[in-house]
């Protein structure tokens with residue numbers, strides 16, 4: 509018997525609340541938007557949606573046509589869900605208030621509509637990330653930003669969708685990590701990876717080594733250990749340049765993904781709220797770990813919607829060895 513994403517969300521939510529439909533309706537918006545996005549991604553060159561628009565986003569990056577399409581599609585689908593009060597996106601400087609003063613508005617959703625934009629035009633795997641928070645207690649509707657400036661530990665659900673050889677949605681609602689593959693013949697996300705556990709030990713490391721001259725020395729020493737077999741085996745390198753794709757492999761095959769701070773990005777390159785937080789939530793739920801080199805990503809108190817962070821995420825063994833290196837550094 510197949511299990512669809514909708515069925516699974518209802519079952520999962522019945523475990524934690526007496527109104528299982530709120531999140532189910534929210535996830536139906538996510539499923540609809542990501543199905544529309546994947547349809548455009550798969551036909552991008554055929555529907556003239558490759559290339560950029562002459563706009564620079566809040567990150568200082570040239571926006572791709574698919575970035576804009578994905579962003580608008582997600583905002584539109586989520587705006588139709590009255591349980592969502594605040595929407596925040598990598599592409600928008602400020603949070604978007606969509607009825608956050610209404611008592612029905614219970615959630616905030618933060619997302620990167622298309623992670624890995626540099627890979628869009630070359631048909632390499634890209635993705636969408638999302639992170640869901642509950643309305644802050646005592647909220648009077650006058651501070652929209654506070655709905656999203658919550659530590660990762662407060663996420664009630666998070667996940668991503670990869671648009672690769674197949675379209676796979678991976679999410680957690682705090683009870684393990686589950687993967688759903690889009691069946692184009694049914695138009696439904698079907699449960700294919702139930703209760704994913706990150707292997708304690710892997711065979712791959714993932715980092716953009718082109719920047720190794722700019723990394724903290726301790727990171728280069730750790731990479732050397734991975735390469736030379738000092739940790740008991742020689743690791744192989746994989747780096748797609750789309751964090752969701754590199755994390756998806758790490759989640760299923762184990763190993764470690766590292767994006768340290770660099771001289772150009774002294775606070776890290778990846779964004780805390782819509783890149784590191786959802787990934788950290790999933791990693792912890794799957795038995796792995798995620799840190800910024802000093803503390804768990806999930807314990808970081810965000811101060812800005814688009815703040816950046818170093819990210820180190822992986823299986824138990826590799827993370828323990830990495831932290832042993834960090835401690836040796838002190």
Ligand code: AFP
Nearest residue numbers: 622623624625626716749750751752
């Ligand atoms: P965009 O989503 O803005 O394209 O950035 C992708 C990303 O944040 C992350 O997915 C990659 O791991 C990282 O940037 C790749 O950046 P470099 O190519 O500079 O290493």
